[in-house]
Amino acid sequence: MAKVSLDKSKIKFLLLEGVHPSAVEKLTEAGYTNIEYHKTALPEAELLASVKDAHFIGLRSRTQLTRDVFAAAPKLIGVGCFCIGTNQVDLSAAQEHGVAVFNAPYSNTRSVAELVIAEAILLLRGIPEKNAVCHRGGWMKSAEGSFEIRGKTLGLVGYGSIGSQVSVLAESLGMKVLFSDVVAKLPLGNAEQVPLNTLLARADIVSLHVPETSDTKMMMGAEQLALMKPGAILLNASRGTVVDIDALATQLKSGKLSGAAIDVFPVEPKGPQDEFISPLREFDNVILTPHIGGSTMEAQANIGVEVAEKLIKYSDNGTTTSSVNFPEVALSAHANVHRLLHVHHNVPGVMSAINQVFSENNINIIGQHLQTNEKVGYVVIEVAAANSETALEKVREVEGTIRCRVLF
Numbered sequence: 001m002a003k004v005s006l007d008k009s010k011i012k013f014l015l016l017e018g019v020h021p022s023a024v025e026k027l028t029e030a031g032y033t034n035i036e037y038h039k040t041a042l043p044e045a046e047l048l049a050s051v052k053d054a055h056f057i058g059l060r061s062r063t064q065l066t067r068d069v070f071a072a073a074p075k076l077i078g079v080g081c082f083c084i085g086t087n088q089v090d091l092s093a094a095q096e097h098g099v100a101v102f103n104a105p106y107s108n109t110r111s112v113a114e115l116v117i118a119e120a121i122l123l124l125r126g127i128p129e130k131n132a133v134c135h136r137g138g139w140m141k142s143a144e145g146s147f148e149i150r151g152k153t154l155g156l157v158g159y160g161s162i163g164s165q166v167s168v169l170a171e172s173l174g175m176k177v178l179f180s181d182v183v184a185k186l187p188l189g190n191a192e193q194v195p196l197n198t199l200l201a202r203a204d205i206v207s208l209h210v211p212e213t214s215d216t217k218m219m220m221g222a223e224q225l226a227l228m229k230p231g232a233i234l235l236n237a238s239r240g241t242v243v244d245i246d247a248l249a250t251q252l253k254s255g256k257l258s259g260a261a262i263d264v265f266p267v268e269p270k271g272p273q274d275e276f277i278s279p280l281r282e283f284d285n286v287i288l289t290p291h292i293g294g295s296t297m298e299a300q301a302n303i304g305v306e307v308a309e310k311l312i313k314y315s316d317n318g319t320t321t322s323s324v325n326f327p328e329v330a331l332s333a334h335a336n337v338h339r340l341l342h343v344h345h346n347v348p349g350v351m352s353a354i355n356q357v358f359s360e361n362n363i364n365i366i367g368q369h370l371q372t373n374e375k376v377g378y379v380v381i382e383v384a385a386a387n388s389e390t391a392l393e394k395v396r397e398v399e400g401t402i403r404c405r406v407l408f
């Protein structure tokens with residue numbers, strides 16, 4: 001019988017942005033040796049060339065997987081975001097091309113939370129400014145404008161994994177925590193959910209922990225920044241599009257805000273070769289970090305393993321558990337059967353056409369697992385080894401098919 005499932009050695013993984021070596025180790029252990037590894041994001045032309053024969057892509061926050069990239073990647077079946085955010089991937093285009101996207105929703109949560117708390121303490125003590133003065137040979141020994149964190153009010157915008165983790169740490173330091181979220185959330189400890197404007201008016205420190213969506217774009221604009229308390233501090237380790245940076249610079253210049261810590265920017269350099277340009281560079285009372293909220297050795301090693309395992313499971317047996325854009329099917333190993341993985345547009349008639357293929361060709365279905373979301377259906381069909389080649393050929397012809405592959 002002709003081979004219809006790819007050898008593992010032929011399955012190409014394109015890993016970008018220096019994803020942790022733990023990912024490479026996991027993939028190699030699982031038998032995947034065709035790994036193209038890059039320490040940085042690739043310029044667009046190189047990316048388009050490298051994705052041509054890639055079956056999987058692994059990336060972090062810098063690589064933009066646009067509709068054009070998906071169109072240039074006919075063999076692509078899966079994407080691993082080795083991070084939490086997935087806004088760098090056009091998830092609709094991925095779905096339309098039948099590409100499952102995975103991420104690591106929790107592995108760097110603690111790293112971001114710890115950084116945010118540290119920044120809050122440093123800014124309340126005026127350390128960034130004092131540090132800068134010392135570096136220039138000065139000596140700014142004064143308690144003026146320096147405060148303890150104990151007893152201060154922290155306002156968290158977004159009370160998901162990171163926001164709620166910051167909340168717990170902040171309360172353990174004696175802070176009062178307010179939060180706002182589009183969803184009604186169970187407060188941890190004594191935290192209190194309030195409308196955004198109330199939070200802005202009451203918080204000494206405002207920290208942003210929302211995803212990038214059309215609703216969060218510029219959600220901290222001139223109007224919202226003006227609502228913050230005089231002398232308050234803004235922390236942003238979420239996404240660069242959430243804050244109007246020019247409006248923030250205006251508030252800092254006027255002295256209305258006493259400081260800020262910004263980890264993410266509307267435009268971020270692609271790598272060390274590019275200059276970091278921002279109106280915030282002139283302020284000593286602003287901590288600027290190069291999008292490293294989640295960049296700790298612990299987080300990166302865990303993310304490497306977590307995302308590589310998800311890609312391996314999808315490649316080896318079709319499991320899509322916790323995919324961010326795909327119907328979730330959890331499957332066990334598939335000894336003694338071949339497995340067809342069929343991705344289709346979720347429109348009436350596709351499943352009945354697929355089942356008809358099997359009955360017309362007298363192919364017995366040993367097992368079938370179907371899940372759908374609004375746009376796509378994902379059905380895994382188990383058949384005897386002798387039947388998989390014919391079944392694959394026929395179901396690929398069913399109208400509405402996006403892609404189909406077979407595993408044995």
Ligand SMILES: NC(=O)C1=CN([C@@H]2O[C@H](COP(=O)(O)OP(=O)(O)OC[C@H]3O[C@@H](n4cnc5c(N)ncnc54)[C@H](O)[C@@H]3O)[C@@H](O)[C@H]2O)C=CC1
Nearest residue numbers: 084085158159160161162181182209210211237238293294
């Ligand atoms: N700086 C860095 O290195 C890192 C940045 N991040 C960013 O942090 C974001 C948050 O991460 P998690 O807490 O894990 O996500 P999450 O999904 O657990 O929580 C996000 C929360 O924001 C809320 N939300 C969504 N839209 C909102 C709106 N318009 N107003 C108020 N609340 C809103 C959601 O309901 C949810 O509770 C990620 O999406 C990512 O962009 C995450 C990890 C590292």
Ligand SMILES: O=C(O)CCC(=O)C(=O)O
Nearest residue numbers: 060061083084085108294
């Ligand atoms: O590690 C990265 O490059 C990005 C981290 C991040 O922003 C995320 O996890 O969403």
